[in-house]
Structure formats: structure tokens, C-alpha cells
Amino acid sequence: MTRAGLIRLGLIVALLVALEVLVKIGRIDALTMQAPHKMALDLFTMLKSGKLNKAIAKTMGNAGFAFVIAVSLGVLAGLVIHRLRRLRETLDPLFATYYAIPVFAFYPLLILLLGLGDAPQIFIGVMLGFVAVVVNTLNGLDRVPRVLLKTARVNGMNPLETALKITLPSAAPYILTGAKFAVAYSLIGVIGAEFIMSTGGMGYEISFAYNNFDNATMYPLIILILAVSITINMVISHWEKSLLKRRGLQ
Amino acid sequence: MTQPHIRLTDVEMTFPRPDGVGEGIHALGPIQLDLRHGEFFAVVGPSGCGKSTLLELMIGLTSPTKGSITFEGQPINGSCPDGIGVVFQEDASFAWLTVRDNIAFGLRRMALDRREQDERVDKALAMMGLVEFADAYPSQLSGGMRQRVCIARTLVTEPRLILLDEPFGALDQQTRLLMGDEILSLWRKTGATIFLITHALDEAAMLADRIGVMSSRPGQLIDIVETHWPRDRDSRIVEQDAFGAVTARLWRSLRVESMKAIGKKEASS
Numbered sequence: 001m002t003r004a005g006l007i008r009l010g011l012i013v014a015l016l017v018a019l020e021v022l023v024k025i026g027r028i029d030a031l032t033m034q035a036p037h038k039m040a041l042d043l044f045t046m047l048k049s050g051k052l053n054k055a056i057a058k059t060m061g062n063a064g065f066a067f068v069i070a071v072s073l074g075v076l077a078g079l080v081i082h083r084l085r086r087l088r089e090t091l092d093p094l095f096a097t098y099y100a101i102p103v104f105a106f107y108p109l110l111i112l113l114l115g116l117g118d119a120p121q122i123f124i125g126v127m128l129g130f131v132a133v134v135v136n137t138l139n140g141l142d143r144v145p146r147v148l149l150k151t152a153r154v155n156g157m158n159p160l161e162t163a164l165k166i167t168l169p170s171a172a173p174y175i176l177t178g179a180k181f182a183v184a185y186s187l188i189g190v191i192g193a194e195f196i197m198s199t200g201g202m203g204y205e206i207s208f209a210y211n212n213f214d215n216a217t218m219y220p221l222i223i224l225i226l227a228v229s230i231t232i233n234m235v236i237s238h239w240e241k242s243l244l245k246r247r248g249l250q
Numbered sequence: 251m252t253q254p255h256i257r258l259t260d261v262e263m264t265f266p267r268p269d270g271v272g273e274g275i276h277a278l279g280p281i282q283l284d285l286r287h288g289e290f291f292a293v294v295g296p297s298g299c300g301k302s303t304l305l306e307l308m309i310g311l312t313s314p315t316k317g318s319i320t321f322e323g324q325p326i327n328g329s330c331p332d333g334i335g336v337v338f339q340e341d342a343s344f345a346w347l348t349v350r351d352n353i354a355f356g357l358r359r360m361a362l363d364r365r366e367q368d369e370r371v372d373k374a375l376a377m378m379g380l381v382e383f384a385d386a387y388p389s390q391l392s393g394g395m396r397q398r399v400c401i402a403r404t405l406v407t408e409p410r411l412i413l414l415d416e417p418f419g420a421l422d423q424q425t426r427l428l429m430g431d432e433i434l435s436l437w438r439k440t441g442a443t444i445f446l447i448t449h450a451l452d453e454a455a456m457l458a459d460r461i462g463v464m465s466s467r468p469g470q471l472i473d474i475v476e477t478h479w480p481r482d483r484d485s486r487i488v489e490q491d492a493f494g495a496v497t498a499r500l501w502r503s504l505r506v507e508s509m510k511a512i513g514k515k516e517a518s519s
Contacts, residue, residue, distance in 0.1 A: 147339075153330070247389050
């Protein structure tokens with residue numbers, strides 16, 4: 001492990017220990033927050049009992065679905081927008097301000113349009129992740145060296161072949177950056193939506209546990225969400241790094 | 251008289267101005283040029299004279315405003331004909347593919363059985379001295395070796411006409427001389443016609459059978475110099491007196507044009 005990595009690990013451990021101590025000596029009320037070791041034990045018990053498996057499966061399934069749609073639509077839209085300069089000029093300022101929009105404000109409207117099922121939650125996950133993928137795909141496509149496009153034309157490749165064999169592979173590291181954002185955003189979108197109005201899922205269970213002072217459920221769920229999000233993020237980062245390293249960029 | 255390999259007739263290129271107002275920018279021509287089958291032809295010219303535009307016209311990336319270009323008797327119309335291979339000035343290797351896959355890239359699009367493809371790639375790897383780097387990625391190679399990957403990628407498709415756009419522009423002088431030797435040996439082995447664009451007079455003088463000298467913009471061919479080198483020449487030709495004479499002739503034709511290109515007037519003549 002690198003020096004920076006060791007320091008990072010040390011920092012996290014120090015914070016956990018501090019929290020443990022603060023709870024132990026009673027500076028933090030056990031009703032407010034539990035000791036980290038208790039959260040870990042509760043998480044273990046919760047997963048073992050399987051009583052929240054349905055909620056976890058629902059949220060992860062929906063977030064995964066939202067992620068896949070956001071990435072595939074985002075890459076496709078990026079390719080199309082990149083080819084149409086007018087459209088690009090029109091949309092660029094909108095993309096730049098997109099994340100100022102509190103998407104959750106649309107939730108009541110989405111329920112009216114899409115019904116009470118999972119659809120509005122998935123839709124919000126997609127809305128949040130989609131634009132990050134588009135913006136990063138465009139950034140990557142902008143950086144494809146012109147000479148590679150000339151090479152494609154000399155080889156008589158049509159636009160689809162050029163995209164699949166030249167521009168997308170060339171832009172891959174940037175697209176992965178977009179995908180990394182999309183992981184977090186689709187989780188935020190889905191869980192946030194479950195908070196507001198839903199009858200199931202991790203967001204709903206957290207909210208329910210909160211209202212009932214059920215710390216033994218609330219904290220383990222929060223930790224589980226963090227763990228899943230961070231793990232996926234790390235996997236993509238690792239992939240991204242190996243791509244960049246292969247290209248001598250890192 | 252036999253048919254020329256590639257023929258340019260009254261080729262002119264005018265680019266529209268960026269603001270779209272007024273007359274366009276006359277970049278090139280009119281140019282007449284016949285390349286003979288199997289010859290090594292080099293073009294030298296001051297910077298901005300339209301050398302690269304000329305190349306883009308010859309591979310059908312752009313269409314000329316006036317005139318026509320025929321390759322083996324067929325007009326070139328908006329796409330690069332089979333049988334023409336290009337090596338560009340910039341590094342065109344694919345960073346995400348190994349050297350072997352880079353070289354095989356164009357081949358994979360051809361109707362050849364896999365064994366034939368692999369044989370050709372192996373041959374090109376050996377020819378370009380890349381065997382031990384077959385599984386490396388371009389980022390692990392030097393600039394000169396990456397350019398060799400690009401040359402190999404073009405060679406494996408066995409083009410009958412190879413266009414080289416300042417392929418050694420980014421390399422140091424010694425490497426350039428050695429790459430020149432490699433190009434000469436490729437030229438002999440493949441029997442292809444070679445069209446080389448360069449700004450280095452000595453490179454043109456050392457490699458080519460004929461050298462076309464271009465004027466400053468709008469680029470026109472103002473002189474064609476025959477070198478009369480033997481076919482089995484190599485870079486040691488630079489030691490000969492005749493080499494100096496050819497280079498001197500090129501510079502005589504080019505000096506005034508180069509000064510125009512950098513905005514100077516002839517002080518005394």
C-alpha cells in the first residue's frame with residue numbers, strides 16, 4: 001500500500017475509534033448514534049436474519065436498472081449529440097446547469113405520470129445519472145485525435161463501425177468516469193425517491209426505522225448502502241486506472 | 251505509353267473562408283502530376299503550401315474544387331480506393347490495442363482467412379523489428395517505434411500505392427536516416443509506388459527517384475528534379491557529390507518560396 005493509502009486508512013480508523021470512545025463515555029447519546037462495533041454487529045444480524053432481503057433486493061435491482069439505462073442512453077446520446085454541432089451548442093448550457101435542478105421536486109408529477117410502482121423511482125435514478133454520462137462521453141469524444149478519424153475514413157469505415165472500433169474505445173476512460181458518477185447518482189435517485197414515497201426498499205426501511213427509533217436497523221442499512229456504493233466505485237476506478245495506465249497516462 | 255499509377259489533372263482546391271464571406275482561400279493548384287508505377291516520388295515545399303491538402307485529395311478525404319484525380323484509371327470520389335495505403339504525420343496508433351492488434355486492424359476488415367492474416371502480421375512485425383513488442387501497448391514504445399507500428403499497419407494490407415505524410419517529422423535526425431533506409435528496403439521488397447511528403451530536403455534527395463518542388467500558397471509544382479539513383483540505394487548516398495548537387499538544386503528552387511512563406515522579400519537576386 002502507498003504512503004497516502006496508509007494515512008487514509010489511519011484517518012478512517014482514527015475516526016471510528018473516536019466515535020466508539022465518544023459513545024462509550026456517553027458524550028453521544030446511544031439513542032442518537034450507536035457505537036461503530038454495534039452497527040457492524042447489527043448489520044451482520046440483519047443480513048443473517050434475512051428480514052430485509054426483499055428491501056435490499058428491490059433497491060439494488062432498481063438502482064442497477066437505473067444505472068444500466070443511464071449509461072447506455074447516456075453513451076448513445078453522447079455519440080449522437082457529438083455529431084450534431086447545432087444541437088450540441090444548444091444543449092451545452094443546459095447540461096452545465098442541469099445539476100442545479102432538484103430532481104426530487106418532480107416526484108409528485110412522476111407518480112401522476114408513471115404510477116405508484118417502481119417506475120418513478122427508477123426514472124429519477126436515470127435522470128440523475130444520465131447527464132453525467134452524456135457530459136463525460138462528450139468530453140471523451142472531443143479528445144479523440146483527429147488522425148484516428150482520418151484513419152477510420154481511409155479504411156472505409158461507416159459511422160457505426162467508427163464509433164464501435166475507434167471513437168468509443170478511444171474515449172473509454174472518460175466514459176468510465178461518467179459511469180462512476182452514474183453509480184452514485186442512480187443509488188441516490190432510487191433511495192431518495194424511496195424515502196419520499198414508497199412502500200418498500202432500503203430508503204423506505206431507513207425512513208421507517210428512523211421514525212421508530214430503530215437504530216439497530218437504520219445504521220446497518222446506511223452502512224450497507226455506503227459499502228455497496230464504495231465497492232462498485234472502487235471496481236470501476238480500478239478498471240479506469242488500468243485503462244489509463246495501459247495508455248501511459250498514469 | 252503506359253497508364254500512370256495515379257494522375258492529377260488540373261487539380262485545384264479552394265477552401266471557403268471561416269466567416270463564409272467573400273472569395274474562398276485558394277490553397278492549391280492547378281496541379282498536373284503523373285506518378286509512374288513503382289517509382290518513389292517525394293514532394294517538398296514551404297510550410298503551409300498545401301502539401302497535406304494534396305495528400306487528403308489523393309486519398310479521397312476531400313474532393314478537389316476543380317480537376318480530377320484517377321488511381322489506376324479509376325476516378326477517386328469521396329472515398330479511399332483499395333490499393334492505397336497512408337501513413338500520417340501524427341501518431342495514429344490505437345492506444346487500446348496491442349502492437350499485434352494494431353497492425354492487424356486493417357486486415358481484419360479484409361476477406362482473408364485468419365491464417366493468412368496472422369502470417370502477414372508476423373511478417374510485418376519481423377520487417378519492422380517489432381517482434382519482441384508484439385504484445386506491448388503503444389504507450390510502452392518510443393515515438394519512432396509507434397510510427398513503425400503505423401507503417402506496418404498500412405503495409406499488411408499490401409497497398410500498391412503508399413502515401414507518407416511527413417512520417418518521420420517527429421523523429422530525431424539519426425532515426426530519420428535509419429527509417430529512410432527501412433522505407434527504401436520496403437519499397438524494393440513490395441514494388442509499391444511511394445509518394446512521400448516531407449519538409450526535409452535531404453530526406454527527399456536521399457529517398458526519391460523524382461522530387462516535386464511546391465511553391466508557397468497556392469501550392470503548385472514549380473520544379474521536378476530527377477535523382478537517377480540506383481534502385482538498391484541506402485542512406486549512405488548522402489556521402490556522394492551528386493547528393494549535394496540534388497539538395498542544392500532543391501534549395502535553389504525552394505529558397506524564394508520559403509521566404510515568401512515566412513513573409514520575407516528577396517533582398518538581392
